[in-house]
Amino acid sequence: MDDQNKPQETPSNNGQFMDVQPPKPDDQPPTPATNPTPVEVSQAEAPQPAPAEPAQPAEPVPVTPESSEPAPAATTQETQATQEVPTPVNTPAKQKRHGHAFAIILAIVIAIVLAVIVVLLYLRSRDTVIGPTESGNTDTSQNTTQQQAPTQQTPKATNEDISQTAAAVDEALSQTNDDSDFSNNDLADSSLSL
Amino acid sequence: MNRIFRTGALVLVAAALLATPIVAAHESDTDHSHTENNFSSRLAEYKAKRKANLTAAQETKLKNVCKAAQGLVAKVGQRQQTVKEKRQNFYNNVISKLTDLSTKLKAANINTQELDQAIAELKTKVEKFNTDLAAYHQAIADLQDINCTEDTQGFKSILEAARAALAPVKADAQDIRTYLKDEIKPLLQQLRTQLEASQTNNEGIN
Numbered sequence: 090m091d092d093q094n095k096p097q098e099t100p101s102n103n104g105q106f107m108d109v110q111p112p113k114p115d116d117q118p119p120t121p122a123t124n125p126t127p128v129e130v131s132q133a134e135a136p137q138p139a140p141a142e143p144a145q146p147a148e149p150v151p152v153t154p155e156s157s158e159p160a161p162a163a164t165t166q167e168t169q170a171t172q173e174v175p176t177p178v179n180t181p182a183k184q185k186r187h188g189h190a191f192a193i194i195l196a197i198v199i200a201i202v203l204a205v206i207v208v209l210l211y212l213r214s215r216d217t218v219i220g221p222t223e224s225g226n227t228d229t230s231q232n233t234t235q236q237q238a239p240t241q242q243t244p245k246a247t248n249e250d251i252s253q254t255a256a257a258v259d260e261a262l263s264q265t266n267d268d269s270d271f272s273n274n275d276l277a278d279s280s281l282s283l
Numbered sequence: 284m285n286r287i288f289r290t291g292a293l294v295l296v297a298a299a300l301l302a303t304p305i306v307a308a309h310e311s312d313t314d315h316s317h318t319e320n321n322f323s324s325r326l327a328e329y330k331a332k333r334k335a336n337l338t339a340a341q342e343t344k345l346k347n348v349c350k351a352a353q354g355l356v357a358k359v360g361q362r363q364q365t366v367k368e369k370r371q372n373f374y375n376n377v378i379s380k381l382t383d384l385s386t387k388l389k390a391a392n393i394n395t396q397e398l399d400q401a402i403a404e405l406k407t408k409v410e411k412f413n414t415d416l417a418a419y420h421q422a423i424a425d426l427q428d429i430n431c432t433e434d435t436q437g438f439k440s441i442l443e444a445a446r447a448a449l450a451p452v453k454a455d456a457q458d459i460r461t462y463l464k465d466e467i468k469p470l471l472q473q474l475r476t477q478l479e480a481s482q483t484n485n486e487g488i489n
Contacts, residue, residue, distance in 0.1 A: 243387065243390040244387060245391035246391045247478075248478065250383070251478065254381055254471055257373075257376050258471070262460060265456070271449055271456060275362075275449075276423075281355050282355070283345065283352055
């Protein structure tokens with residue numbers, strides 16, 4: 090327990106050991122520039138909707154060539170702290186700009202997705218409309234090409250089945266007349282009074 | 284709320300702007316392909332196939348009578364529609380019965396290879412008949428649609444094309460008839476004999 094509170098010795102650049110003090114919660118940072126007082130104020134007031142502090146960046150301390158002369162230490166620290174205040178990451182203005190950019194990107198993505206959906210729906214509707222008409226004459230023959238796979242429930246052929254098929258063939262032969270159905274006279278000059 | 288509406292409107296407008304050119308491009312492509320098959324392109328084909336032009340006297344005569352001829356052509360077209368439906372019903376019925384028979388014969392352990400080949404052959408013949416018949420009917424429809432008094436040369440060209448289109452239709456119909464009579468019917472008789480022999484064997488085993 091006592092070893093933990095002891096200062097540790099670490100080698101310095103010139104090989105000598107330096108005392109390294111363990112961090113204490115009450116310790117203040119060594120320089121005010123890394124943790125200036127105004128930053129603490131702005132962090133404390135950040136959640137407020139209309140903070141009085143953010144108005145400071147609008148009126149920065151003017152830095153003139155004359156002011157570049159070495160000033161008293163306290164004045165220099167205050168100036169540095171005041172100039173670093175405008176750089177916090179989450180100012181309301183930046184958040185608003187990020188919000189706008191995000192909304193625009195989201196809108197573009199949604200628009201592209203909608204466009205793709207519209208095109209796909211359009212193409213699908215065209216296929217369903219054109220499909221049957223393009224197949225036209227062949228659709229009836231396609232219906233007849235569907236062959237039933239033989240299953241165990243398929244009844245076996247009988248003489249009656251063959252007779253019915255033969256009857257269908259006979260009907261097709263007897264009920265059609267090629268000469269009358271497709272007569273050259275239909276479009277002859279004499280038939281059309283030409 | 285206002286911002287949501289503005290964003291929504293922006294999205295819809297952007298989607299419409301993106302989708303419109305794609306759909307329009309596709310539409311123009313299909314329109315182009317349809318245009319190739321429209322009446323004017325067919326008329327150009329009919330005219331290109333025509334060997335001789337009409338003389339002035341023939342043209343004048345045709346102008347006077349072509350309207351009445353178109354009325355008679357319309358009747359031919361109506362009758363042809365009936366012929367088409369009747370033929371397709373007969374052919375499809377035969378193919379359906381043969382296909383059904385093939386399935387049942389397989390279930391009865393009868394070799395259907397020859398029957399299946401015959402069905403495929405018949406289907407090919409029927410498809411060819413349907414294709415040629417469609418071309419004939421198209422020519423008849425074009426013959427009715429053309430303004431014959433303004434384009435008598437076109438009317439005569441279509442008339443000759445329709446007459447020419449009839450020949451393959453008639454040949455296809457006769458081919459199917461011959462195939463049904465000389466191939467399918469004997470095959471059915473052969474299958475009947477095989478089936479009876481199979482049934483006799485099964486009864487003997489049982």
